[in-house]
Amino acid sequence: MRLSFVISKRILWQMKSNMRGLFVLFILPVILTAAVGMSTIYPFEDVKVAVVNLDEGYSFEIDNSSINISLAEINLDKINTTRLNLIPEENYSAAMNLLREGKVRAVIFFSPEFTKWALYEMNLTDDVPFSSFPYRLSLDDSYLPLALYIAGEVDSAVQKTVEDTFSRGNAEGLLSEFSYAERGSGSNYVYIFSVIMVITIFSVTLFNSSLIMLRERTQRTLDRLISADVTLWQFYLGYSISFLFLSLIQIVLFLLSMYLLVPDLLLGPISVAYLFLSMLLFSFVIQNTGMIISFLFRKEMNAIMSLPAVLMLTLMLGNVFTPPESFRGLISTVTAFNPMKYAMHSALFLVSGGDTAGVSGDILSMLLLYSASLLCLLLVTGYIFSGKKAR
């Protein structure tokens, strides 16, 4: 155990001597989290929204004179037009085409019977509306924070309309029932954050473990350790301790910056604990992968060139960008052994409660996967060590 700590301390010294590496290790997670967080904190401006207002209003007879009010008009007047840029459109399908083409971020549609429907909902008339489609807010869901922001602005306008026009505080029932426009993948925002977290830990662990191990071989320092009777277990444990420690720091930094910048995304102690467990195991497996990769090469440059390919392959076969249903047969089995899948699952679990994960996985299968990875590494490393020992 003492020798393992000596080796892990040395690896940490090596990391410390590389200031740029340290920047990637400690500062990048904070910067990335801040960048993602800022996009939700800062208010949006000049957001283009198409408005299709077909509302015919509702006529009241007051003192033998007829008064027509249109709640849609009042509603539109209450919308904050410094934030939302309302663009009138003649018909619904043209407006929806603009939304699908990305030219507007939302479509607000008022049917001819909107006012009638609203008054009926508020029990202000017994006149039953004919239309079952009085009002619709369609949103571009390619960037969820923006979609939620638009919905919030529109709901706020409805609330003000009800308060000012009818002196009522409760606009429930009239608040927007929005639908998405089938343009984006539905929950890109939570994916962005999760992917950043997983890729950062993956990259730092894979690059460092493979390069430090490769240098250990090519600079012949591994020969010195072997001759000094450092056992396979001591050597392996030394590497594991240092890389688990580094990953722990990264996860803490991620969580800390999330807590300070986007606290709404943290869903509580259980999801945080799950994240810690799976991310540390993830780092453990990636460290193994890095060490195995290092045995395949003799030149540092060749190893460096292979690492992005490993990253891309792991991402593509990790259900990061695709649902589990998209893989069949052998590929499906490969993805089941891909640690990226489980790391993404835990990251998504943290920021979304797992609802939008699109990834299936449980702790048991995750542990089995990691055990298999460990076994592979021990077989490879053990083979290399056993071939060298003479005494």
Place this chain on the structure above:
Amino acid sequence: MLRVRDLSKSFGDLRALRRISFDIEEPGIYLFIGPNGSGKSTLLKIIAGVLAPDEGEVSILRREKTFIGYMPQEDSVYQDLTVMQNIRFFSALNPHDGKRIAEELLSGLKLDEKRDVLASELSGGMRRALSLACTVAASPDIFILDEPTTGFDYALMEQFWNLLNAAKKNGRVVLISSHSPSTLQHADMTFVLKEGRIVGWISGEEGRRIKSIEEAVERVAKGEGMA
């Protein structure tokens, strides 16, 4: 102390070692010389335990645990660590008074001004000195040094022999492969290798009269050594 029996090693069709046997029973400096490709480095690697023989065995006959310090032909130090960090790491592999030895080594090998310099920024000779310091810092019972003096200047060479003679006095065994004639002056026994075999040996006293490695090899070839 050290017993080598019937060591053989091949790399493909090349037979690097052919049934090499010898015993070392006393502390001292033991030199291995021979032409390039004679098997010196392979022999030392097998004794150090970093290479497995095809046949034969190496036994260390001691009651207590024996620590081996191996210095490969390459500058096997961590290039991204400082001089001091390298020495401290290798020193920590064998529990002993590493701090005192490290300080002595730094001043002895003229590395004290470079203690905070990265190994990658040292000159070739200084890096070689650091590689030696890393081996000595662990205070091994058996030193195995493969071409240790390459790139050493006169001053470093002197310090090198001071270190090894002190180790010898402290009961250590030192195995060296070298092309440097000065090694003959200090060796207690010289083994001459050719084509993977030990073809002869030269005593310490006799070795001090020989001027070059080539002369030593020639004398053994003519049967003037103790073949």
